[in-house]
Amino acid sequence: MADTLQWENTSLVREVERLSGTPVGACFQCHKCSTGCPVGPEMDLLSSQVMRMIHLGQEQELLESRGIWLCASCEACTTRCPMGIDVAAVMDTLRMMAVDRKAAIPDARGEKFNRSFLGSVRRHGRVFELGMLAFYKIRSGDLFSDVGKFPQMLAKGKISLLPKRSGAAKQVRDVFRRAEEEEKKR
Amino acid sequence: MKYAYYPGCSLESTAWDFDRSTRALCRVLGIELVDIPDWVCCGSTPAHVSSASLAVALPVVNLQKAATIDAPIMTACASCYARLRTANYKVQNEPDERERVERITSAPYDGGVKVQHVLDVLVNDLGPDAIRAKVTRPLEGLRVACYYGCLLNRPPEIVAFENAEHPSSMERLLEAAGAKPVEWPYKTECCGASLSISNPAVISRLSHKLLSMAREAGAQCVAVACPLCQVNLDLRQADAKLAHGDLPDTPALYITQLLGLAVGLSPDEVGLSALSVNADWLVPSDPTATVSTAENPR
Ligand code: SF4
């Protein structure tokens, strides 16, 4: 016990480091990242706790946490980490791992939103907001939130009834397909 | 001055007023914008949290298309700006990433197309004095809280064109237009960004926090430079008040709308009708008058 700390489940640290490209093992638990996190009050795990749990190899708890889906990708943590760790990239990596490994995601709204958004881009080359929202609502079962805003948004021209397609929609479909092939190689 | 213009998806829908006011302001200031032909979505946050390959490939498709225009890219959306710059950074610094994205897009790319945000163009390429010279309807004494949010300046080694924790480009531009920007501490706090749809409760809390601090600092309105900030402070302002307590109506305007009004553009030319929290009181009916600072009685 004396010569080595028992906490390092090195395989999880190494894997997250490889996928995120950032030195997670260098975290020395100063909590600066958590202090500036805008969604700290809502998170079940703060970013510094996430770092520690990666060291400890607590994969299941991490991949099933709500917190990784509450991250707004604001990069405050990445900007301020004294060890140069790209904390926001670690959050991205954990979300991708959670989807890949079919973890039980406690609140799937964020994941459904991402899927609906990218589905829209894949079809049209650009986001078609109304179609994207419809898919999101069906997928998430979150049918009624914000529906009251639609008439106002339509009247103000903020959403349109028809998609605005990019002339390069076919090219975008090819990019999606080849990106999927590349992701499988990682 | 010529730029390859990348509007991005938000500027075709929820932020059409940002698009209209940016184009109109650039016209008045003599900045030529050439639309990137057949531009595609940058992938925004959903791509970078879902697929590392897609997060680089979608921006690169646009950077490759822009290369034909032979001018730097200018974009107004802070999220597109961050995604395009991040893709360039990865292509330049990570050889594997470059090879991968060249395979995905079936075209070469060296990360060399310069990407600028409209604020960077206005404050660094053009300069506040050029704006001061064009002001016909000064924003006389208008107290504005300049709100930068997260993506414009973070992470600094990739995106920032000024101090990441204490930005001042909007203040400098608005002062040149006659306004009185207020000092306030939440300039670079995050509004919750794309959680807007998947977690509106978080957005309500953050918007309320931002708006009440802006008011406490004496601001009458907020200036923004990002479509996500605008939606979260404007469209979601009513929800924020319902959930967390009443506040005076506080319009959140794009910086290009405020500057556009100052250089004499009409409310229609800057898309003022798109705002949910009304800002018509800014523009008096006498077209030669200065911008009004008398807010509407509620
Ligand atoms: S990027 Fe995510 S984890 Fe980091 S400070 Fe922002 S919201 Fe918190």
Ligand code: SF4
């Ligand atoms: S700021 Fe960096 S070193 Fe400090 S706890 Fe967060 S990740 Fe660890």
